[in-house]
Amino acid sequence: MRARTRTGGLLALTAATALILGACSGGTDDTGGETDAATSDGGGEKITIGIKFDQPGLGFKEGDTYTGFDTDVARYVAEKLGYSEDQIEWKEAPSAQRETLLSTDQVDMIFATYSITDKRKETVAFAGPYFVAGQDLLVAEDNTDIKGPEDLEGKNLCSVTGSTSAQRIKDEYAAGVQLLEQPGYAECVTALLSGQVDAVTTDDIILAGLAAQPANKGKVKVVGAPFSTERYGVGIPQSSDKCEDINAAITEMIEDGSWEEAITTNTEGTGYTPNASENPPTPDACA
Template sequence: MAAAVALAVALPLSATACGGGSSSSGDTIVIGTKFDQPGLGLKNPDGTMSGFDVDVATYVAKELGYAPDKIEWKESPSAQRETLIQNDQVKFIAATYSITDARKEKVSFAGPYLVTGQSLLVKADNTDITGADSLQNNKKLCSVSGSTPAQRIKDKYPGVQLQQYDTYSACIEALKNGAIDAVTTDEVILAGYAAQSPGTFKIVGEPFSTENYGIGLKKGDTEFCTKVTDALKKMETDGAWKAAWDKNLGPAGLPAPTPPTLDPC
């Protein structure tokens, strides 16, 4: 059940290292995901990859004809995702990637394969932050550059001191050492971090958005989008989707929701 996804380590991203970049080379495929999000996309100390997004991407790759050991994982920070796709550095990205109109101008999406919502993570002993509205009193809030949650805070909560870091793991460290008061992103991401450090953090308030995670791919590639959508559909119906949730996010206390309805390409 917890079978590790093999990581190509000999020459990482060898498929993109020459010829101006290519998202696939022969019998390998380059897939983008996060490397620092426990429960979703995490590069483990031994070099293996784990998480719900990783399992979804691995399943899709299998349906496309690529075994796990033929996947080359490419770290895909929030602010770089569209560029990685546009420059053919990855074939597709599964990296807590919210489907938005602005992003659809640059890339196409298959999905959504997961629906979540923006929430807040604070230290376990915090009592003065109870939800989004309690952030307005000059609270220091951390999110990631280029992310949907960061933009929402700027648009809707101008009284917040927003700190933008490159990764959520950097935000978590800042929360741990008291440099910031709260971290905001999607609830499933926060749950992964909370589960990683039991008793250290807590999620507060109700989610204040709806985020539809999709698989990002080359804009206008309807044929490939349809293949990915078919793979996601199969994953949802054969039980693999729920198994991936239970394995990766169940330990955080989040029960598996009903898989979302997939949009046509």
Template sequence: MKVPQAGAVAAVIALALTASGCGAGGEDKGTLPIGIKFDQPGIGMRETGGTFTGFDVDVATYVAKELGYSPEQIEFKQVLSNDRELLLQYNEVEFVVASYSINEKRKEKVDFAGPYFVAHQDLLTRANDTSITKAEDLNSKTMCSVTGSTSAENLKKNLAPKAALLELGGYSDCIVALQEGRVDAMTTDNSILAGYAARKGNEGKFKLTGQSLSNENYGIGVKKGEKDLQRKINEALKKMVQDGSWEAAVKKNFGANYKYEPAPAITTGS
């Protein structure tokens, strides 16, 4: 998928900010724009009717409460994997809670709070496909991931360099491609894949292969240099774990059978 040039994206974002009169700089304290995914069941999902569900939604709502905002004041904005940094840089959102794995390359452009969750990269295949049991099996297959995702980069560079890769704009597009047989597997974090496999209408159609191909530490992205906001978010995350809200959100969104790790220690900020 062709990614728009940064200048064009900046112009669009600037126009949107002018029209709304509200940026992440805080001119309008009445609303809090937060970037989330709209197409990840269990993580961040825009449901029919405009409501939002998912673990990241619950985390974002809790953090917003600690920052002094009610749920009614939150303005959830869709982010894609390849535009999260731009939306922060151009003040379109205050922070991003969108299965956003912390890595050194991203830390050059944004600051992170957290981590607040640990996931592991896995593969999702059609339920009747027995030809893929490990990552190396993809060397003769076609896999799907999202443009800008670290998962596809990890597979191509380290695990299955001969695999064909189809990069699409969203994981929901990959699910359709997998169901239609245009790809043999899709790859991303197991938390996201489990959400899709359990989604109503998908029961019995797909399966996770049970790989742990990476450790993905989800962080909350903030604009580079926003150290005070980073500190406040870290404090909110610690409180969410301490009062039991974190574990309740995990069980609510991923189901009783999902094998999750304990909340990770906060390692960002000073």
């Protein structure tokens, strides 16, 4: 009698244990198959990448679609780091907020026409560069008079409020140039097309992205005489250990032709070609 009681207790304990283990497992799906507890919520590890949302041809958001050269490089690098497209969370990274986003760990990487400078290295780190831009001019397609910043003497030049690029031309190349500031480069292009200004200035690839927009194609062109050097890097937190992996991905993108393809796709129809003496770049050694 006592033996039967002990056996019944063991069976009850075994059944209870099975129930507990079953509750801790992934359970079953609607088809009766088992689900994976780690992925049953549709999640998985994410990577947060900062880009511009308002720079056509570089970083541009339209609805739920993200396009541009910076965005293409970011996708390529993320994939090489082990992240698929649906694991990327895109976050807007305006110029004035980039250091804050990185130093407070709101993003893992930033691809946003982010020039590598010693001043910025005081608070953030960089991989790359993945592109070397230069300040240039955007003019009307039929303009044959403006070939460089020296030709802007007595003419009207547009740039974005807060930018130093137009003032640099006035200080160093054409003291008599008349400056017009607009809130964005789209407004500068509008002023150019209407004849209000003779040229627009900023980094050459930004100008090429603007020229590639359907509304502007065939109407404007990049002069193609850059007069500065802007080394676009991948901004990362100083605590990041991903610099070497990012550099390896950039190098692979250049070597397999994807880098050139991304440039061509995002500047198609503008006649733009990157400065061949600077591009494609070789990433710096990681600190």
